[in-house]
Amino acid sequence: MKYTKEHEWLRVEGDLVVVGITEHAATQLGDVVFVELPDTDSMVSAGDEVCVIESVKAASDILAPVDGEIVEVNEKLTDNPGLVNEDPTGAAWFFKIKVVDLSVLDEFMDEDEYAELIG
């Protein structure tokens, strides 16, 4: 698993990168009540705001971590946004993105580096 400074986790699945938010991020957000997912088959660039996630406290964006094509989204989150709090690093993945070259993941933090970031 790789991690971004924006508290997303990235997991490689074949030639796809699965993206979700970390437990730390889910805790900070509080109870999630709404998730807006990107359109599948859309081309995104790293840094694009692709998802909206709203908790009882506020709205936040999820950014595309890398350039690529969104090939699958987790529709379960639309009906059950609370899944983000229950299982942030498992069942509550947000989208799968197809990248040209998986080596782009090398620049992201590993678990130890991320643990250090969140203290």
Place this chain on the structure above:
Amino acid sequence: MVPFAGYDMPVQYAAGVMKEHLHTRTAAGLFDVSHMGQVILRPRAGMAALAAAFEAMMPVDVAGLAEGRQRYGLFTSESGGILDDLMFANRGDHLFVVVNAARKGHDIPHMAAHLGAVAEVVPVTDRALLALQGPQAEAVLARLVPETAAMRFMDVGIFGDIWVSRSGYTGEDGFEISLPQARAEAFARELLAMPEVLPIGLGARDSLRLEAGLCLYGHDIDETTSPVEAGLTWAIQKVRRAGGAREGGFPGTTRILRELAEGPERCRVGLRPDGRAPMREGTDLFAPDDTPLGTVTSGGFGPSVEAPVAMGYVPRAFSAPGTALLGEVRGKKLPVTVAALPFHPTTYKR
């Protein structure tokens, strides 16, 4: 912690906004509301003169408030806007007033200017204020102050150095408890040690009052909104209305009595987004044909309603429950329906 009216306040405690909200609706929640302004109005020459002068500040029946009772009031401006909303209680030989934290600095000089000739305006700065809210509040508080169990909604009582009113701002039965600062922490810890009680932060305080359809000053009501537009006509007793024994005589009489007779141009309404996306404060509202109508003044997710809820102002023609409108969220106009208030039924012990 977040800054709020000059105080550092917790948005939530360990349980989080959702659990805190639901706990208050099913058991009892304890709120530290010591930031609110407590003021004593001590008459210089009798309560009648004080009541008359206080009535000259707001469209509310003060003289008719019985001893031991509390009432909701609204300071109005000459143009009929709302300067603040407040609670005031008749405690026999004086009035006890609680005003919004963010408006203390306005309200205390405002009262001193209007009441100075008939009353001493004494800010109470050495007392904390706690709110204990929820269906188990009565049983919980009775363990510490047994006399409070017999109180009804909007009764006030003095029990030693503890001042209690049976009121609150969550839509639930409950109490507001004023007590000396030096005793407050121990008292709060005693309440929190009881299994029914959880501490509740600002986040749930906001979602609870929103579900109860209650206004937050500076958001749902301010100097530009009149009490009639805000749907607070229940706070204007008949005696102060046209044909009443003490008709008018408050700031903004012309506008307020006109709006009572003819209806206001715009109204505060409840709003239920059709989808799951919350419509927060500042969301612009449109008619189905895209005509701009107004904005959301409070909005978020209602944990008891299990859906997003909001309040805002729209022209009267669009204010009937069931009216289909649009709210613009992140550039998209989403369907939202006007709904009756409150969103969650109130359970005051009348």
